[in-house]
Amino acid sequence: MSAGSRLLLLGLRGSGKTTYLAALWHLLEANETRSALTLDSLQPDRGYLNRIRNSWLAVEEVGRTPIRTAESVTLALREQSTEKRVEITIPDLSGESFRLQWSMRKATRAYSDYVNECVGVLLFVHPDAVRKIPLIAPRNGSQVGPSVEEIRPWTPEETPTQVQLVELIQFVLLLRKLADPLRIAIIISAWDLIKDPMLPAAWLDSRLPLLSQYVRANPQELEFRAYGVSALGGDLKKDREKLLSQPMPSLRAWILERALEADGDLTAPLRFVLRLGMNSVAA
Amino acid sequence: MTNVQCTQEGCQVSVSGKCLEGFEPVDTCPYMSVATEAEGVLTTERSPGNFIDLPQGEALSEDQAGTVASNGLSRVVILAGPVGSGKTTILTALFEAFLEAPFGNYLFAGSQTLIGFERRCHDARVSSGRLVGETAHTSVREGIRFLHLRLAATEKGTSTRKHLLLSDISGEIFVQLRDSGSAVRDMKVLGRADHICIIIDGDKLLEPETRHIARNDARAILRSILEAEVLSPSCRIDVIFSKWDLVVSSKQSTEVISYVEQTRKAFAKVIGERCAVIFHEIAARPESKALPFAHGLPTLLRSWMTEPDIPQRRTLYLTDAENERELARLVRRVAATPGLEDAFNVRWI
Numbered sequence: 001m002s003a004g005s006r007l008l009l010l011g012l013r014g015s016g017k018t019t020y021l022a023a024l025w026h027l028l029e030a031n032e033t034r035s036a037l038t039l040d041s042l043q044p045d046r047g048y049l050n051r052i053r054n055s056w057l058a059v060e061e062v063g064r065t066p067i068r069t070a071e072s073v074t075l076a077l078r079e080q081s082t083e084k085r086v087e088i089t090i091p092d093l094s095g096e097s098f099r100l101q102w103s104m105r106k107a108t109r110a111y112s113d114y115v116n117e118c119v120g121v122l123l124f125v126h127p128d129a130v131r132k133i134p135l136i137a138p139r140n141g142s143q144v145g146p147s148v149e150e151i152r153p154w155t156p157e158e159t160p161t162q163v164q165l166v167e168l169i170q171f172v173l174l175l176r177k178l179a180d181p182l183r184i185a186i187i188i189s190a191w192d193l194i195k196d197p198m199l200p201a202a203w204l205d206s207r208l209p210l211l212s213q214y215v216r217a218n219p220q221e222l223e224f225r226a227y228g229v230s231a232l233g234g235d236l237k238k239d240r241e242k243l244l245s246q247p248m249p250s251l252r253a254w255i256l257e258r259a260l261e262a263d264g265d266l267t268a269p270l271r272f273v274l275r276l277g278m279n280s281v282a283a
Numbered sequence: 284m285t286n287v288q289c290t291q292e293g294c295q296v297s298v299s300g301k302c303l304e305g306f307e308p309v310d311t312c313p314y315m316s317v318a319t320e321a322e323g324v325l326t327t328e329r330s331p332g333n334f335i336d337l338p339q340g341e342a343l344s345e346d347q348a349g350t351v352a353s354n355g356l357s358r359v360v361i362l363a364g365p366v367g368s369g370k371t372t373i374l375t376a377l378f379e380a381f382l383e384a385p386f387g388n389y390l391f392a393g394s395q396t397l398i399g400f401e402r403r404c405h406d407a408r409v410s411s412g413r414l415v416g417e418t419a420h421t422s423v424r425e426g427i428r429f430l431h432l433r434l435a436a437t438e439k440g441t442s443t444r445k446h447l448l449l450s451d452i453s454g455e456i457f458v459q460l461r462d463s464g465s466a467v468r469d470m471k472v473l474g475r476a477d478h479i480c481i482i483i484d485g486d487k488l489l490e491p492e493t494r495h496i497a498r499n500d501a502r503a504i505l506r507s508i509l510e511a512e513v514l515s516p517s518c519r520i521d522v523i524f525s526k527w528d529l530v531v532s533s534k535q536s537t538e539v540i541s542y543v544e545q546t547r548k549a550f551a552k553v554i555g556e557r558c559a560v561i562f563h564e565i566a567a568r569p570e571s572k573a574l575p576f577a578h579g580l581p582t583l584l585r586s587w588m589t590e591p592d593i594p595q596r597r598t599l600y601l602t603d604a605e606n607e608r609e610l611a612r613l614v615r616r617v618a619a620t621p622g623l624e625d626a627f628n629v630r631w632i
Contacts, residue, residue, distance in 0.1 A: 066303070106334045133408045135379060136416040138571050150412040154405035156398065160382060167397050171337055210382050210391055217392035217435035219442060 004074070004087045005274060006117055010168055011124030012161065013095030016189025016231060018065055020124065021073065021092055022056035023231040023253040024266050025049040028075070032250040037267040037276075040078040040085050048092070049073060059236060059243045065094040077267075079276055086274060101171055102164045103156035115175040120183040120273025123165065127193050130207055131161045162208040169214070173221055184215060184224040185269030191228030192235070197260050200226035225272050227281070229255045230262075257281035340398030342428035345472055348448045351395060351431055352475070357446035359429075359475050360587050363508070364482030365500050366454030369525035369567060372418045373482075374430050374449050375404045376567035377584065380577045381432075387581035389588065392444050393433040400430060403451070407568060416568060423453040427472055434588065445588060461504045467511040474513050478521055478587055479558075481505045481550075485526035485566075488542060489533050498546050506553050517591045520560040522550050527578060528569035561586050 009017040028039040029049075048071040055062045065071075072091040079086060091114065101107050152158075169184065176182060188200050204212045204226045215224040233243050233252030246252050254262040255269075258281065268281040294303035343351065352359060362370040378400040381391040394400065407416035421428075432447045450472070459466045467473065481504060487497035501522075508514065524530070524546075530539050547562055554560045563586075566578035 101337060105337045105339055107337055109333055109335055112335050133410045135407055135568070135576075136409055136411075136413060138569055139415070149414045152410065152412040154402050154411070156401075158405060158408075158410045159401050162382070163397055163401060166393070167340065170393060170395075174338070209384050213381065213385055213391040214393060217390035217433075217437075217442065217444065 004089055005119045006114060007088055007090045007270070007273060008115065008118050008121045008172065009090055009092060009124065010098065010121050010165075010172070011095060011126075012098055012129065012164065013064065014129050015095060015124035015126045016187070016229070017095070017122075017124050018052055018062045018092055019056065019231045020122070020187065020189065020229060020266070021049070021090065022052040022062055024270075025073075026053045026056060027250050027253065027264075027266055028077070029053070030250055032248055033264050035265050035267055036080055036271060037077045037086070038080060040076040043074045043076055045074075056232070057249055059232065059240045061236065064096075065092055067094045067097045067100070077270075079271075081277060084276075086276070088270070088274070098168055099164075102159070102167055107171065107175075112175050115172055116177050118172065118176055118182070119178070120185070121169070121172060122269055122273065123169070123184055123186045124189055125161070125165070125186065125208065126189050127203075127207070128190065129161065131159075133158065133160055160210075162211040165208070165211050166214045169222070181219070181221055181223045183273040183275065184222055185272050186211075186215070186224055186226045187269055188226065188228050189231060191254075191256065192230040192233070194228065199260065200228040200257060203228070225257060225269070227255055227257050227269050229253075229266065229269075231266070255281055338395065340396060341402075342396050342399035342425075342430055342451055343448070345427050345429070348429040348431070349475070351446050352448055355444065355446055357448060358477045358587055359448045359450075359472075360478040360480060361450045361473065361476045362452070362480045362482065363457050363460070363504055364454060364480075364523075364525075365457060365484065365497075365504075366420060368454060368482040368484040368487075368497075368501075369418075369565075370454065370482055371403055371421055371451055372407075372567045373523070373525070373565065373580070373583075374451060375400065375407060375418060376577050377432070377449075377580055378430075379404060379407075379568075380580065385437075386577070387584040387588075389434040389436055389584065390442075391432070392435040395431045396429070399428075399451075403430075415570075418568075421451050421453045423455040425451075425453065427452050427456075427470075434584075436588065447587060457504050458500075461500060461507050464507065464511050467507050468513060470513075473508060473511075474515060476514065476518050477591075478519050479505070479508060479514065480521040480523055480583075482523045482525050483546065485524050485528075485530045488524070488539050488546075489529060489535065494539075494542060498542075498549070502549060502553055505550070509553065509557055514558065518558055519586070519591055520554055520558045521563055521583065521586060522547070522560060523563045523565050523583070525565050525567070526570075527564040528566040528571055528574040530564075532571055532573040559591065 009021070011017050027033060027035060028037070031038060052062050072089060074087065074089050077086045077088065078084065093111070097108065097111070173182060186204060188203060191200070194203060215222050231253050233239070233246070233254070243252055251264060253266055254264055255266050256262045257268060263281045265281070296302050348359070351357065362373065364370050377386070380386040403418065405411050406413060406419055428451045429448045430451055432449070433444055434447055435442045435444045460470065473479070481501050483501040484497050487493040505520070524543055530536055530543070533539055551560065563583050564579050565583060566574040567580060569576065569578065
């Protein structure tokens, strides 16, 4: 693994990118629980990570990441099984910057330069922020649409979430110059909201079928896995007291992938995109 | 005098001077416009150095479609038919189907025209605020445009991807083709088509006053294209009876279906041995629940995605009287197309 591998957190506003980063940083830095990747050494600049971690510890909103002040995070990690040192860079880009790519067809030059050599992508989707736009029902069907006509012109915002996410990945592939397939860990955040016993890949098939087809249909360019992650551990308002009463906050966050049993090691998606040896969620 | 304005919801830059997105100076924000009042017009200045342009995602021009087609396996489909016959609705219904699940045994593998699809899908979605789903008519001013899908066939564990380039051309242009042989020859894209789909408006078949015109318009467009000899030898014809839900739910459905049978024969006669032809009954976005959404589209899609058996030996049965002219044309085509000699086996009867 080369030092300073570039990873990309991709997702629309409120998809859980910063919350995952906050929980990941706490797990790595606190080192209270088993993790296949551990912190090798403290990186020089930790201000941003510590700020978002404190919001996470207090079970508070981490806040919206502005486009301009997006922070870039560098982590020096060590793979426990091999003792190998891995350095990664992850900019915490705002969801707004991705919406801008879709609706205004522009990306910052810095983003373009970064994606040039991007090794892998963590793509975030929040189950409560999946926008589907139904068709107007046939005349003798059940009424889905409005009861009074109020015609609105099309705008780019009137687009299903999955169409926007496919386009964002297409942009990454267009800008990226590396020859090997791009690894994408699709992280369905706030997995605690999914009440049915279901695996993340099946959820992806049923809720984001276009995205699911796209990542499966291009094995030459893309390799993917789907994860369900509860980075906060529950609902910010409803479960706040319960979460705050957890004596060891590291135990709040959990992840699952190919089995319904959850695991506390949030580094599985990182290990997958970095092509490290033990890259499945240990159930 | 200048003043800054922002299109971003919740941004107070014009009042507070502070950019919601944190850009400094504020006019480097991509949402920002700088209004120059002195010039009397509103000019929008953005900082080109900080941003790169991404592909627009709109329908492709002929040249752009050509570039895509040359980049891997591809199929070029021309949807031809009068205004309102349902050409664009077939395209939007196909896209809507892929939004729900793999379709016709194909997986969606990408599209360079996602904005183009989304724009065309809008009027049939609840977000349009309409009570009845519609498709905006394609303007003649747009010229020749293509929507793009990349689809993967997944059979026996192997995946083959193909670019599917689907024309979105105003029906008015096909009326010109019906009326003028030179208009057909000027439309160079016909020579690159793997499929020509002639659409007959099913709604128009319901009434005696409109059915003959609907059939004859479509037949005349097809004949005009065929007689101009612009199609490639491997091009196939799909004859599509659109809005089939209206046919099956009509009180005169038996009579209409019988008329459709005659229509098939009339088309088969026009096409003759020149091209392989398949007839389709399509209800892309049914107005009633008589048929399911995208009825007939999986078969149509498979027809588009399948390679023709070319070179194949085809036997043309020609009679002296009617076909001296026909043979002269054939000889010219064979001579002009390398490798075609083996594809035909001409016999006199």
